[in-house]
Amino acid sequence: MHDLQCESLSKRFGAYTAVDSVSFAVPRGSFFSILGPSGCGKTTLMRMIAGFETPTGGDIRIKGRSVLSTPPNKRPVKMVFQHLALFPMMNVGENIAYGLRCRGENRADIARKVARVLDRVGLPGAAEKQVSQLSGGQKQRIAIARCMVLEPDVLLLDEPLGALDLKLRERMKIELKQLQHQFETTFLYITHDQSEALLMSDNVAVMNAGRFEQIGAPQDLYNNPKTGFVAGFVGDSNRWPGRALSVSDGKVRVAIDGGGEAIALAGDERIAAGGPVELFVRPEVISIGAGSGNGLEGTVESLLFNGASSRILVRMANGHLVEVGQAVMDGSVKIAPGETVAIGWSRSHGRAFSVAG
Amino acid sequence: MKTTFALAATTALALFMAGNAAQAETLRLLTWGGYAPDNVIKLFEEANPDITVEVTLSNNEEMVAKLRATGGAGYDLAQPSHDRIFAAQQEYNIYKPLDLSKIETANLAPNLLDGVKANATIDGALYAVPHQWGTSGIVADISKAPNVKGWGDLCNPEYKGRTSMRLRRTILLGTAFSLGKDPFALYGDKAAYQTMLDEVTEKLIACKDNVKTYWNGGDDLSTLLLSGEVVVSEAWDSTAFKLYGQNKNLVYVPPETGALAWIDTFVIPRKGEADDAAYKWINFVMKPEIVKLMSDSTGAIAAVSNGIDLLPDDKQAAVKAAFDEQDLTNLKFFANIPAGLEDMEGKALERIKAATSN
């Protein structure tokens, strides 16, 4: 049983197609993210689900029932807005009680439910506070509590972490995931930040130019991207243009523009010998020192120390700058800018995708 | 050639001096609409090149209020009606005694001059001379209201919703006459006057339903009558004569109890700064050829011996159609208002205004 299903959902504004025949299904109780750059249509998609936009085509089903004819205030989906949209003229308790009062529940029930949901988001006794007295993270939790108190089938979240500072954002990612777990509600999360999507989601859909490029578990997207866009957008990656020399057995031999050759997995079926390709290699699979598989040479340009995600920048003979990430800063490898080094990675760690045109 | 040059030089000099105001005098005139027509001002300024005339239009109440506010400053010549001199001067001291020797009194109609003298002399000093006179009465559209006789017809249910009046003291007095009283005779007895006012107030409140609206100035009166919305109204004869020119059905009817006559005067405000210019203006507009222009503009009759003859032809006809000899002898000139009476009248007017009607 799916809580939310979209089928061939489209939205056109005049000649412009914002959402182009998107289909997906979100299983009950899962955390589903839609990841894409700004302007890819993800907000329009979410607004259609919430009922603020009418689809040009396709269907939206919640718990199996089409909601296209249901007005926004009757849909069993609640939404956490980008800037949270807490009502400034109400205190915290009134904000949370708003939806319950709209339903016409009695006072005693409302008070009880408000207290309980505040407990669950870790802000017991905050009902009397003014919204302006809350910190960014607390506001976030109230915005979620305001929706969750209504026990929606699906909770929509529209980049709610965007307005927070970095440190708080990191913490809220984890908190959100925990809240979702605790409420056991289906979350549909929209973001342009791949780390948010990867960290929290059970499934992620990568969206580009109104279409879904790939839907899958985070590890799947990271390790087995199906398109060049996904490979480039999800996680960090070195990216070099080149040309396919030969294709065999799911492997491609790529001549990198500017010099050098490497063997990589063929990312799609359209790769043909002689055709233009892009080669993606993640920094963490590249190590200093020639190994088995692919190897190139270059000069160390700089060392970027950043704990677990430290990098070495190597300028290769073919002119490309390479980020090298594998076990470089543990002090075991002595290296200094200006040195000539060999870098290498396994043949199954690189991935080549055909380039249209 | 020489004269042209001289003229040009004087003009240039006049222009130069205009801003200076020391040489070129300004005559600041506070008067009624129509009492300083452009053609008369132009002739006057040609005859007296060193004087420029500035006109402010007003009415009796505002003239007194304005002069009171400044203690009689700001204007050099004003034209309140003859019954607005005595009490205003006594109470607010806003006028200057006139020097009759500077006025060509020979031009003035002796009866009007004597009337004004009787009204506007305080401690032997004379404060006003007459300029024009006219009457308040009724104007009626004889095609729709042929039998109008007097003030009482304003409240005649036959003309319900088709009558109008000006809610000022004139209508109180007119109504009093129509009720068979003589308000001027009661001026001396406040208690009796109040009793009379109460009766008049009651009558006018009862009459309010009959009235379409109260008019405020000659323009709205004219519109109401010309559009046919009103067929019987209190009116100034001068306005009525103008209307007669546009629609021969609109005839001025002196009420059978006597039309109420007013005389607009000349007074010099206490702090007037151009007395000579003021006297020049007074003498100028009383010249027969100017009187004709003036009467054409105001519709009122000049306070000169042959005033009616100096009216433009069409107005002369209107006057002759309206007044017969008996009407003229029956005129009721406004008497000086004793202090305190206007307050009583004001209250009566307020009560009428506040009364509800449909």
Added chain:
Amino acid sequence: MARTDIGKLSLILLFAPFALWIALLIILPQLGIGYISLREKVGPGEYTFGFANYIAFLSEPIYWNTLLRTAWMSILVTAMALAVGFPVAYYIAKIARRRARAALFLMCLIPLWVSDLVRAFGWIVILRETGLVSTFLQKIGLVGGPVELLYNDATVVMGLVYTVVLFMIVPLVSTLDGMDNSLIEAGYNLGGSRFTVFRRIVVPYAMPGIVAGCIIVFMLTAGSYLTPILLGGKNSMWFTEQIYEQFVTRYNWESGATFGVLLLVFTSFVVWLGLRLTGQSLASTVAKD
């Protein structure tokens, strides 16, 4: 030292015109009016001080009835201006496209380009018995004879609403403009009906603008002169007219000044009452930055 002195001096010089303006044109005349209102006339040119003018006001039902009537009709005009202005302001601020807004705003401004007097005469031409509306109604056969649409309270209220509605729209637009659309969407999303969203979200949010607009409109209406008198005709009875009558027709400055003070005090009291009832303060509405 010298530098701060110069700074101070320039500040004083900058403020001087404003301070003079306030002092000479607002405070001084008010003090004068207050002074005259306490003066009692005993004879020609003789005065004493006391509250006789105020007592005279209270003992004459015509006066305080007129004041109450003026206040009541002003409240009615304010309410109607709000009812008319709110949808317009909402449309301009929330629904109209950016580019259309300036044009719409300008259209609201047009009535202000002609003077009060001209506007009132415009209404007279349209509404009088031989005017446009009456003629039109007769032509299409809706009425048998000419109808008089002037000289009644409804016309006065309508004329006043027309005159003041812009002063309601401007503060409303600026408050509503600052409202995030997502607040409204959140209101719907959480289950609110149109009415609930309007009553519990839009109105409370716009409250500072509503109160500011109402105060301005109420004060303007209560202090207006030409519109009620010209359109009200024989039944106008507006308090400003009483003041004018006292000053000009009756030469009674003392009582005119008293009426002036009373109008100021009474309208201020109504505004204060309104603020109390809506739980707003001047600082949170009119003086809002």
